[in-house]
Amino acid sequence: MTFAERAYLPAIFQGLSITLRHFFSKKATIRYPEQTRPFSPVFRGLHVLKRDELGRERCTACGLCAVACPAEAITMVAGERKKGEEGLYREEKYAVSYEINMLRCIFCGLCEEACPKAAVYLQADKMAPPRFERDEFVYGKDRLVEPVAPDSRSKRGIQLTPEQAQTLSAKLTQTA
Amino acid sequence: MALPVLGWQALVILVVFGISLLIATYSTYAERVIAAFLQDRVGPDRAGPFGLLQPLADAVKLFTKEEFFPAGANRALFVFGPCLAMVTALMASAVIPFGNYLQFGTTIVHLQGIEVNIGMLYVFGVVSLGVYGIMIGGWASNNKFSLLGAIRAASQNISYELAMGMALIAVLMMSGTLSLREITLQQSVPGEWHFWNIVKQPIGFIIFCVCAFAETNRTPFDLPECETELVGGYHTEYSSMKMGLYLFAEYINVFVASAVMSVLYFGGFNFPFQYELRDFIAQSQGAVTAQNIITILGVVAVFIKIFSFIFFFMWVRWTLPRFRYDQLMRLGWTILIPLAIFNILLTGGLILFNVIPPVSSWWVQ
Numbered sequence: 024m025t026f027a028e029r030a031y032l033p034a035i036f037q038g039l040s041i042t043l044r045h046f047f048s049k050k051a052t053i054r055y056p057e058q059t060r061p062f063s064p065v066f067r068g069l070h071v072l073k074r075d076e077l078g079r080e081r082c083t084a085c086g087l088c089a090v091a092c093p094a095e096a097i098t099m100v101a102g103e104r105k106k107g108e109e110g111l112y113r114e115e116k117y118a119v120s121y122e123i124n125m126l127r128c129i130f131c132g133l134c135e136e137a138c139p140k141a142a143v144y145l146q147a148d149k150m151a152p153p154r155f156e157r158d159e160f161v162y163g164k165d166r167l168v169e170p171v172a173p174d175s176r177s178k179r180g181i182q183l184t185p186e187q188a189q190t191l192s193a194k195l196t197q198t199a
Numbered sequence: 200m201a202l203p204v205l206g207w208q209a210l211v212i213l214v215v216f217g218i219s220l221l222i223a224t225y226s227t228y229a230e231r232v233i234a235a236f237l238q239d240r241v242g243p244d245r246a247g248p249f250g251l252l253q254p255l256a257d258a259v260k261l262f263t264k265e266e267f268f269p270a271g272a273n274r275a276l277f278v279f280g281p282c283l284a285m286v287t288a289l290m291a292s293a294v295i296p297f298g299n300y301l302q303f304g305t306t307i308v309h310l311q312g313i314e315v316n317i318g319m320l321y322v323f324g325v326v327s328l329g330v331y332g333i334m335i336g337g338w339a340s341n342n343k344f345s346l347l348g349a350i351r352a353a354s355q356n357i358s359y360e361l362a363m364g365m366a367l368i369a370v371l372m373m374s375g376t377l378s379l380r381e382i383t384l385q386q387s388v389p390g391e392w393h394f395w396n397i398v399k400q401p402i403g404f405i406i407f408c409v410c411a412f413a414e415t416n417r418t419p420f421d422l423p424e425c426e427t428e429l430v431g432g433y434h435t436e437y438s439s440m441k442m443g444l445y446l447f448a449e450y451i452n453v454f455v456a457s458a459v460m461s462v463l464y465f466g467g468f469n470f471p472f473q474y475e476l477r478d479f480i481a482q483s484q485g486a487v488t489a490q491n492i493i494t495i496l497g498v499v500a501v502f503i504k505i506f507s508f509i510f511f512f513m514w515v516r517w518t519l520p521r522f523r524y525d526q527l528m529r530l531g532w533t534i535l536i537p538l539a540i541f542n543i544l545l546t547g548g549l550i551l552f553n554v555i556p557p558v559s560s561w562w563v564q
Contacts, residue, residue: 032405035515035518035519038518038519039514039515039518041518042237042514042517042518043237043514045236045237045238045239046233046236046237046514048239049239050236050239050240050241051239051240052239052240052241054241054244
């Protein structure tokens, strides 16, 4: 070792200068409840049961999503639409109850692909929040169906706008 | 109501006591925030604005923890250990001059707990008593890891006290006094161009600084509480606020070490152009007010210096890894002590050939 190396101090000051640089550098922390990390545009999060443009439930309770589900997380009870309920349900058949067990769900998105009525979607900006009780993870229609007021609806989930589709495909070709 | 001089000094001691505790409290917070910043994190920011209530939350946590006594421990000494560590740490700040003096009418209040002509010796004595707190606590725990940590603390403190004392001797040769107030005042004499001691004693300062790290058991010399080898070192068996007292004592020691370094080497409460500023203020406000203003600015100056040193202590902690025990001893005995002796000889030679004129009249007699 040279004298400078054996004297410790130059190396110590070198180390101190490195840590001091980090002292002033940008912090990597995201303060979670207030700030969130941006999700990927193809993120598959909490399910939503969409309404159509007139505010009617799209789901017709065909059961294809339950069949497609590899985790068997979806159960439903079908019912027939009565007279006067045309404003509530789009098809003659609708789901009286529709439950997804979020503890079973693996968020694969196969239900979304199976749905012929474009009713069930996995939102890209919402996750199933943690709970204390198991039965609170079974989401019924009260928590799955989209609210009627259009401005409180999920911003994502239904088909992408042309611009969004373009940026997404550009991103995908970039990574590939 | 006019307090007698003793009353004023008692008040100053109380304030110094409170400040020591406050600084130690917020050192725990500062340590965590500085550690976080050096590692590109943000640190505790949940309790209160910027996490400023974090020390309070920590204290509540420590007080509500289970108070544990290991089987076979000497209960009396087990309690006495952390108390002694805390008491000795708090005693040391009594002689440190935090400011010159304030004048109210005819009363002159020195901003120093107590002025003794052996101030530096007192600090050394009290600080070396601190190791008994660690020794007793480590021994009374009836745990071999604690005992090893305590033995390490004792041998490390003794080894580094030698080099520290010799580094100090070089300063004392120039100042000719052990009084911390005198040493401070000598570093800035009105009408003369006097430098802070760091300019005259750079080698001495480096030795003193390294030894201060070892004396306060801070990284890179925190072998007494070396987690990788000794679980928690001397405080392995401690829990609750007794543990808190040990941690607290360490931070108070850091504060005292920072204060001593500021006073001995960085001019204490002196700051550049203070006499020019005093004369300028005296023209409009009168001499007494001018001196009081300069004194208050001096208190600010000394605390800026102390905080810089505390920051340095933490900065080093989160930069350097821990020494190995044989490296620690080799550094102390074969490098620092010979270097300190060389520094004494060098200072003596410089004084002999009048390159550094001794300030004190004591020397001339």
